[in-house]
Amino acid sequence: MGKKNANVRMSLQTLRVLEAFLENPTEQLAGADVHQRCGIASGTLYPILLRLESAGWFVSQWESVDPSTAGRPRRRLYRLTSTGLRRASEVFASFNRGVLA
Amino acid sequence: MSQRKGRSMHADLNGVTHWLILHAARRAPESLSSRLQEEWLADLESRSSALSRLRFAVGCCWATLVIVSDYSRSPVPAASSAAAATRLITFSDRNFGYFSVRSGTVFIVAGLHAALFYGLITTLSHTRGLATPPNLENHMLDPVPPEKLPALPPGLEIKGWTIDVQKLVVDVPPKVDIENDVTTQGDEKTPNPYSSPLPPEAPTHVVRQIAGGPGAGFPDTADFYPSLSIHLGEEGMSTVRVCVDPKGKLLSDPTTVKSSGSARLDEGALKLARAGSGHYRATTEDGQPVNSCYPLGIRFRLKS
Numbered sequence: 001m002g003k004k005n006a007n008v009r010m011s012l013q014t015l016r017v018l019e020a021f022l023e024n025p026t027e028q029l030a031g032a033d034v035h036q037r038c039g040i041a042s043g044t045l046y047p048i049l050l051r052l053e054s055a056g057w058f059v060s061q062w063e064s065v066d067p068s069t070a071g072r073p074r075r076r077l078y079r080l081t082s083t084g085l086r087r088a089s090e091v092f093a094s095f096n097r098g099v100l101a
Numbered sequence: 102m103s104q105r106k107g108r109s110m111h112a113d114l115n116g117v118t119h120w121l122i123l124h125a126a127r128r129a130p131e132s133l134s135s136r137l138q139e140e141w142l143a144d145l146e147s148r149s150s151a152l153s154r155l156r157f158a159v160g161c162c163w164a165t166l167v168i169v170s171d172y173s174r175s176p177v178p179a180a181s182s183a184a185a186a187t188r189l190i191t192f193s194d195r196n197f198g199y200f201s202v203r204s205g206t207v208f209i210v211a212g213l214h215a216a217l218f219y220g221l222i223t224t225l226s227h228t229r230g231l232a233t234p235p236n237l238e239n240h241m242l243d244p245v246p247p248e249k250l251p252a253l254p255p256g257l258e259i260k261g262w263t264i265d266v267q268k269l270v271v272d273v274p275p276k277v278d279i280e281n282d283v284t285t286q287g288d289e290k291t292p293n294p295y296s297s298p299l300p301p302e303a304p305t306h307v308v309r310q311i312a313g314g315p316g317a318g319f320p321d322t323a324d325f326y327p328s329l330s331i332h333l334g335e336e337g338m339s340t341v342r343v344c345v346d347p348k349g350k351l352l353s354d355p356t357t358v359k360s361s362g363s364a365r366l367d368e369g370a371l372k373l374a375r376a377g378s379g380h381y382r383a384t385t386e387d388g389q390p391v392n393s394c395y396p397l398g399i400r401f402r403l404k405s
Contacts, residue, residue, distance in 0.1 A: 031140065032147035042144075042160030044203060046137070047167040063143075073143035076136065 057084025316382035337361030347390035
């Protein structure tokens with residue numbers, strides 16, 4: 001994405017995506033995996049993933065497999081950054097306290 | 102055969118799905134186009150059913166629109182540190198509602214379709230009503246209750262309606278006998294205020310009636326002038342009712358119908374009427390004498 005945009009719109013779908021990653025913060029998830037966990041449609045999911053990556057909350061990389069050997073295209077895997085992990089934790093903590101900011 | 106057709110349909114849907122994803126990726130920003138294409142095609146492999154793959158592809162088209170929209174906005178400068186990033190995240194910009202831009206657009210499109218559908222339905226139904234004649238149906242109407250008339254005064258009862266048809270008669274002026282000073286006032290039924298204004302009916306037979314009266318040989322009034330009345334100077338006219346047969350004879354005893362004001366003069370008039378029996382001129386209808394009753398005025402007047 002190149003540009004870093006920390007201004008993330010916290011929609012309900014964004015929270016559900018973050019929740020899916022917070023279950024195991026070190027795990028790398030593809031878009032299809034996130035869809036299976038939180039059930040968000042692709043039209044909403046991929047823009048959220050790109051926004052969070054642009055904000056520096058996520059980093060993404062290609063799956064390290066050979067498509068010809070695997071018999072399928074490479075998947076794009078997303079992972080929480082340290083910044084993203086802290087910010088996501090703060091967001092959910094604020095909700096648990098009942099205070100938004 | 103059916104399996105072949107199913108496979109063919111599956112292949113067609115698969116082709117459409119791939120075409121949608123490639124089309125969506127091409128419309129994405131150039132820096133993301135190839136990445137999104139490979140990413141979406143890889144994630145597409147995780148979908149098993151054709152319908153799920155189609156939904157995924159359509160969602161990718163929508164995602165492209167959102168991503169392009171996000172890229173067109175002026176980007177916020179990147180945070181230099183974690184603290185700066187914390188300040189830059191504006192919670193006031195949070196949208197916790199269930200209606201995102203996508204959902205709102207879907208609702209708007211659905212609303213427009215519903216409005217268009219409703220408009221078509223109402224317009225077509227109106228047009229059909231104009232183009233085709235309405236069905237002819239018999240409707241049983243409830244009988245209309247009779248209109249209530251105002252209450253009649255107590256004691257008054259209407260038993261029915263009758264229409265009186267006046268018999269058209271020719272009003273014959275009464276014949277005046279000047280010599281005997283006795284005048285006939287004609288039949289009681291003769292004066293008919295409604296007979297004159299009615300136009301004559303040509304085809305109807307009109308009975309030509311001539312009222313009777315004193316005839317030849319009728320007694321002189323002076324012979325029956327009461328002597329006491331002459332002495333007292335009483336004058337006046339008494340009207341008696343006489344019934345006469347075709348021969349001029351009385352059918353019944355005459356009666357006083359209008360007094361002269363003097364019992365003596367009334368009695369003298371009755372005697373005169375009785376004495377004139379056989380000398381009355383009978384009433385004729387179409388020239389034929391008939392039984393009739395009519396008033397007869399008898400005036401007693403002293404000669405000066």
